[in-house]
Amino acid sequence: MTEWVALLRGVNVGGVTIRGAELRDVATSIGLDDARTVLASGNLLFRAAGARGDLTARIEKALSARFDYxxxxxxxxxxEVAAAIAGFPFDEEDGERQPYVVFCLREQTRRALVDAAADLDGEVDPVADAPGVVYWNPAKGTTVSTPFAKVLAGRAYRETTTNRNLRTLRKIAG
Structure with missing residues (x-):
């Protein structure tokens, strides 16, 4: 059995609200073991056998059916969460910045984000890449207004990425 983390996209913002208990119920109903949520309900931990693609499809189908989105x-x-934490290349103790990890569904998405960041000001938008993720370390209060924030907000990336603060990931990793 593999220990998995499902990072839900776009919940508890924009009108889609999923409570932790409801998310656990959905996970249990489709046979996921030891399901629990961490912090906001957009973080589901569980154990299961099976391929990533099959599990993803099963979870997305169940969530769509239950919550009508x-x-x-x-x-x-x-x-993989632990590796993303360990690889964070910026000063996570810098209280002036937000330590973000952007998880990408596809390798081409990750490469496109890294390519888009290459032409940006590294002081405004510090970005680094690693397998499966892009690290981003913007100043606090700018996470929706920097050039990289605007790239991330684009439709292509909204549907193929999800961000987590490094502190949230540490709680997920336990």
Whole structure:
């Protein structure tokens, strides 16, 4: 059995509200073991056998049916979360900045984000890449207004990425 983390996209913002208990119920109803949520309900931890693609499809289908929205998740292993934390290349103790990890559904998405960031001011939008993720370290209060924030908000990326603060990831990793 693999320890998985389902990172839900776009919940508890924009009108889609999913409570932790409801999310656990959905997970249990489709046979996921030891399901629990961390912090906001957009973070589901569970154990299951099976391929990533099959599990992703099963979870998205169940969420869509239960909550009547076009559910999208990024499914990663708990080890992949730990690797993303360990690889954070910026000063996570810098109280003036937000330590973000952008999880990408596809490798081409990750490459496109890194390419888009290459032409941006690295002081305004510090960005670095690693397998499956893009690290971003914007100044607090600018996470919706920097050039990279605007790239991330584009439709192509909204549907294929999800962001988590490094502090949230540390709680997920336990």
């Amino acid at each position: 076009d559910a999208r998740i990024v499914l990663v292993t708990r080890d």
